[in-house]
Amino acid sequence: xxxxxxxxxxxxxxxxxxxxxxxxxxxxxxxxxxxxxxxxxxxxxxxxxxxxxxxxxxxxxxxxxxxxxxxxxxxxxxxxxxxxxxxxxxxxxxxxxxxxxxxxxxxxxxxxxxxxxxxxxxxxxxxxxxxxxxxxxxxxxxxxxxxxxxxxxxxxxxxxxxxxxxxxxxxxxxxxxxxxxxxxxxxxxxxxxxxxxxxxxxxxxxxxxxxxxxxxxxxxxxxxxxxxxxxxxxxxxxxxxxxxxxxxxxxxxxxxxxxxxxxxxxxxxxxxxxxxxxxxxxxxxxxxxxxxxxxxxxxxxxxxxxxxxxxxxxxxxxxxxxxxxxxxxxxxxxxxxxxxxxxxxxxxxxxxxxxxxxxxxxx
Numbered sequence: 474x475x476x477x478x479x480x481x482x483x484x485x486x487x488x489x490x491x492x493x494x495x496x497x498x499x500x501x502x503x504x505x506x507x508x509x510x511x512x513x514x515x516x517x518x519x520x521x522x523x524x525x526x527x528x529x530x531x532x533x534x535x536x537x538x539x540x541x542x543x544x545x546x547x548x549x550x551x552x553x554x555x556x557x558x559x560x561x562x563x564x565x566x567x568x569x570x571x572x573x574x575x576x577x578x579x580x581x582x583x584x585x586x587x588x589x590x591x592x593x594x595x596x597x598x599x600x601x602x603x604x605x606x607x608x609x610x611x612x613x614x615x616x617x618x619x620x621x622x623x624x625x626x627x628x629x630x631x632x633x634x635x636x637x638x639x640x641x642x643x644x645x646x647x648x649x650x651x652x653x654x655x656x657x658x659x660x661x662x663x664x665x666x667x668x669x670x671x672x673x674x675x676x677x678x679x680x681x682x683x684x685x686x687x688x689x690x691x692x693x694x695x696x697x698x699x700x701x702x703x704x705x706x707x708x709x710x711x712x713x714x715x716x717x718x719x720x721x722x723x724x725x726x727x728x729x730x731x732x733x734x735x736x737x738x739x740x741x742x743x744x745x746x747x748x749x750x751x752x753x754x755x756x757x758x759x760x761x762x763x764x765x766x767x768x769x770x771x772x773x774x775x776x777x778x779x780x781x782x783x784x785x786x787x788x789x790x791x792x793x794x795x796x797x798x799x800x801x802x803x804x805x806x807x808x809x810x811x812x813x814x815x816x817x818x819x820x821x822x823x824x825x826x827x828x829x830x831x832x833x834x835x836x
Contacts, residue, residue, distance in 0.1 A: 517736060526625040536779035536789070540796040547803035554806045568798045569687040570595070570746045570753070573766055575772040575790045576691075576698055582773050583702070584735035585715035586635065586642040589665050590627065590650035591743035591769060595762030597657040598624055598747030603666040603757030606673070613672050616826060620628020627653060628740025632733035642736065650696045657759035676751025698787040711735065712784060767818050768797055775825035783829070797821055 548556035574591055581588045598620050605616035631649055679686050702708040713721045714731045722728045742812045746765070751757055775796070776789030797818065804813050 511613035514552070533782045534779060536775060536792055536796060538818055539545055540687075540799060543796065543799050543803065544805060547799065547806070551803070551806045556702035560802070560806075564795065564798050564802055565688050566685050566753075568794055569685075569691045570750045571765055571768055571772065571798075572691045572791055573694060573742055573746040573749065575769045575776075576694055576787060576833050577739040577746075578769050578773045579698070579776065579785045579787060579790045580711070580742075581642075581735045581739040582733050582777075583711050583715050585718060586732055586735055586739075587642065588631070588646045588736060588739040589766070590631065590646040590653065591739060591746075592762040592764075593650035593654040593657070593767030594624060594627065594743035595747040595750060595765055596742060596757075596759045597653045597660075597759040598744045599761060600657040600661045600666065600759050602673070602748065602751060603669055604660045606670050607666055607668045613670050617748065620748070624740050624744030625737065629733075631740065632736040635736060636729045636733045646736075654759060657658050661757065661759050663759070669755045669757070670753060673748075674752045674755050677749060686751075687753070690749075695787050702786060705708065707731075715785075734766075766796075767822060771818055771822040771825050772797060774829045775821065777829040778825065793825070 481539055554560065571728075574595065578588055578591060599624065601620045602616045605611040605619065611619075629647060631642070635643045661756055677685065677687055678794045681689065702711070709730055710721070710726045713724070713726055714728050718728045718732075743762075747762065750761060754761075772793040773785060773790050775786045775793035776791070777783065778789070779792055780786050780789040800817055800821075801814055804817065
């Protein structure tokens with residue numbers, strides 16, 4: 474027993490980094506003293522009188538700098554269409570659903586799991602609520618409750634298959650996404666459902682200081698998730714699970730519960746994104762969620778290269794969402810063909826995964 478304990482405490486990964494209980498103790502120590510992942514120095518720390526660590530700073534905020542450069546570039550290229558208050562408001566409001574979806578995916582990825590069912594969940598949740606309210610004449614509250622419980626069940630089934638039967642989350646969620654897409658097509662009859670009750674669309678379209686309320690809601694979710702990851706032990710255990718599940722298990726972390734919970738959270742965030750999208754568009758189509766899947770993964774992986782380089786994080790994901798949105802919008806306003814969007818998002822995902830991998834190795 475003692476030998477096992479010693480071996481667990483001395484575990485190291487392939488990169489030579491300490492894992493197991495020793496790493497868990499470091500995590501707990503950071504929680505107690507409020508240290509950052511770079512040893513408490515922070516992004517703007519002074520290292521032994523050498524001044525700012527500009528290399529580290531540039532690496533950590535490279536995506537932010539690229540976003541700023543893109544805004545400046547497109548503003549100069551199309552000042553009458555891009556650099557306008559209306560355009561920036563439109564970008565902020567149209568990206569709310571993607572922000573919510575990508576934040577939920579960030580939780581799953583941080584725990585080391587994929588969720589490919591989130592795109593289908595957006596279309597399914599909207600289609601179910603639209604069908605129940607517009608066609609079956611249910612109350613909005615009852616329809617929302619049923620759709621929430623269904624999304625909760627989908628996330629639980631994903632988690633159950635992954636944790637209990639050890640099925641790959643990639644395969645599990647890919648199959649689940651296909652399944653619920655088929656159910657959504659059956660519910661809608663493969664048609665667009667309109668006539669959504671005003672009690673659902675009005676709250677989503679209500680504005681404050683010129684922006685729709687979901688923008689502030691998405692901001693609140695981002696702050697909440699940031700606090701969870703950075704200032705709670707459970708948030709750090711999620712990262713610990715994603716980086717080394719076996720080491721985390723040996724250290725006493727309830728790895729299976731965290732993996733299960735991460736997939737449930739991802740499903741519920743996708744459900745929420747679907748409800749917001751339904752309120753924004755006032756219509757439902759089972760296929761509405763498909764185009765969100767690729768940008769969500771691109772944003773989450775690209776976000777892992779910024780702010781907290783090498784680690785999935787809330788603010789990095791949000792910055793990446795708006796970088797992708799800025800690039801897509803700018804190209805469209807400059808007259809680029811529709812196929813350019815696919816090239817842009819696909820290339821961004823490949824680049825994001827590569828950079829995230831490199832940042833993880835350096836970390």
